[in-house]
Amino acid sequence: MAASDFEIDRNDALAxxxxxxxxxxxxxxxxxxxKYELSRSMSLDLSDEWRAFAAxxxxxxxxxxxxxxTRRYPRNYPDGFAKATRVAGTPFDGAAASWSQxxxxxxxxxxxxxxxxxxxxxxxxxxxGFRWDAAGSxxxxxxxxxxxxxxxxxxxxxxxxxxxxxxxxxxxxxxxAGAEAHLDNPACLMKVVQGGVKLGxxxxxxxxxxxxxxxxxxLRP
Numbered sequence: 001m002a003a004s005d006f007e008i009d010r011n012d013a014l015a016x017x018x019x020x021x022x023x024x025x026x027x028x029x030x031x032x033x034x035k036y037e038l039s040r041s042m043s044l045d046l047s048d049e050w051r052a053f054a055a056x057x058x059x060x061x062x063x064x065x066x067x068x069x070t071r072r073y074p075r076n077y078p079d080g081f082a083k084a085t086r087v088a089g090t091p092f093d094g095a096a097a098s099w100s101q102x103x104x105x106x107x108x109x110x111x112x113x114x115x116x117x118x119x120x121x122x123x124x125x126x127x128x129g130f131r132w133d134a135a136g137s138x139x140x141x142x143x144x145x146x147x148x149x150x151x152x153x154x155x156x157x158x159x160x161x162x163x164x165x166x167x168x169x170x171x172x173x174x175x176x177a178g179a180e181a182h183l184d185n186p187a188c189l190m191k192v193v194q195g196g197v198k199l200g201x202x203x204x205x206x207x208x209x210x211x212x213x214x215x216x217x218x219l220r221p
Contacts (some may be wrong), residue, residue, distance in 0.1 A: 002039040008168055009033035009083040031217035032188050034066045037129050044145050047207035048122040054197045063218055066190035074126040074183055084117045087160040094184030103217040109169035116156040126150045129186025132179035146175050147186040178189050190215035
């Protein structure tokens with residue numbers, strides 16, 4: 001993959017008020033929007049793999065797992081948490097023991113994560129993922145995924161508790177309180193937008209000359 005774009009797509013509209021003030025109205029949940037650009041130089045095996053992947057998506061019929069390829073782990077821990085331990089001394093696997101969210105009068109969301117390694121530091125642009133089981137799925141399937149992005153740096157205190165401002169707020173109408181909050185490979189479910197798969201031509205070596213895949217988050221309980 002040559003490049004990618006992963007940002008929030010907000011479904012908002014301006015709402016002019018009497019007197020000239022501009023208000024705004026939310027028309028729906030903000031969703032993650034992704035655009036992945038394929039390399040123009042790839043092996044025949046990789047070219048075949050991308051073509052098969054694109055075909056299996058069947059346009060917007062099937063879901064895919066999307067993520068920000070630049071932040072699969074927090075910026076300060078690019079190799080994961082192999083040597084990290086929780087306050088109690090047990091190994092840290094990337095997941096918080098529990099989480100909660102508070103939203104103030106300015107609609108800013110503060111996410112609290114508990115039982116992290118003391119002193120663990122997260123930066124702006126890091127992600128917190130949420131994974132849980134869909135109704136009727138076997139325990140541990142984790143076939144539901146969502147994620148939020150930090151917009152403020154934060155550090156876990158001596159008790160392993162961390163508070164950070166996040167965007168978008170955790171959509172608690174969909175993400176259950178028992179969902180696992182985690183820092184390793186945060187991702188979300190997505191579907192390709194209409195016309196979002198555009199594969200390049202096949203060159204004389206039989207391989208793709210690039211292409212793009214564009215998708216939108218599919219937020220489902």
